[in-house]
Amino acid sequence: MGKSRGGLSTKIHAAVDALGNPVRFILTAGQRSEIKQAYPLIEGFSAGYIIADKGYDADAFIVAIETSEAIAVIPPKKNRKTAREYDQHLYRERNLVERVFQKLKHYRRIATRYPLVMNAWQPHIWRC
Numbered sequence: 001m002g003k004s005r006g007g008l009s010t011k012i013h014a015a016v017d018a019l020g021n022p023v024r025f026i027l028t029a030g031q032r033s034e035i036k037q038a039y040p041l042i043e044g045f046s047a048g049y050i051i052a053d054k055g056y057d058a059d060a061f062i063v064a065i066e067t068s069e070a071i072a073v074i075p076p077k078k079n080r081k082t083a084r085e086y087d088q089h090l091y092r093e094r095n096l097v098e099r100v101f102q103k104l105k106h107y108r109r110i111a112t113r114y115p116l117v118m119n120a121w122q123p124h125i126w127r128c
Contacts, residue, residue, distance in 0.1 A: 009029070009030025009031070010027055010028070010029065010030055011027070011028045011029070011030050011032060011034075012025060012027055012101070012104065013025070013026040013027075013028065013034065013037045013041055014026075014041075014097055014100055014101070015041045015042065015045070016096050016097050019096075020096035020097075020099055020100065022100050023045070024041055024045075026040055026041060033055070034053075034055035034056055035055065035056055035058050035061060038056050038058070038061045039061070039064065042064075042065070042068075046068070046070075047068075047070050048070060048071065049070060049071050049072075049073050049090060050065045050070050050071070050072055050073065050074070051073040051074070051091060051093055051094045051097075052072075052073075052074045052094070053074070053075070053094065054074070054075050054076070054077050056074055057075065057076055057077045057080070057084075062074065062084075071087075072086070073086050073087050073090050073091050074086060075088075075091060
């Protein structure tokens with residue numbers, strides 16, 4: 001857990017399968033970047049497509065996806081010098097990840113962040 005301007009915060013990074021079932025969760029301090037958790041999220045999985053948001057847009061990560069013979073469906077950041085093409089229709093399937101986070105918010109213990117130790121979060125997240 002880290003301190004940010006708003007107080008203690010935690011980020012939950014999630015990977016889901018094609019049906020929206022969670023397959024991996026990683027917890028980090030709120031001020032940590034998303035891209036630092038990108039490699040551990042996809043490590044050990046074989047997928048045809050990797051769909052992620054703009055926080056995961058980095059050349060090295062996209063190269064890693066392509067070397068694993070998957071297709072990166074990640075919209076480019078606005079500050080990118082050369083915009084990359086991505087499948088906008090397929091990107092809509094990212095809502096499966098957002099649905100997982102909406103389910104998590106229904107659990108009061110997670111939504112209000114009562115457990116202050118990361119190991120205490122794991123059992124509650126997997127209950128969803």
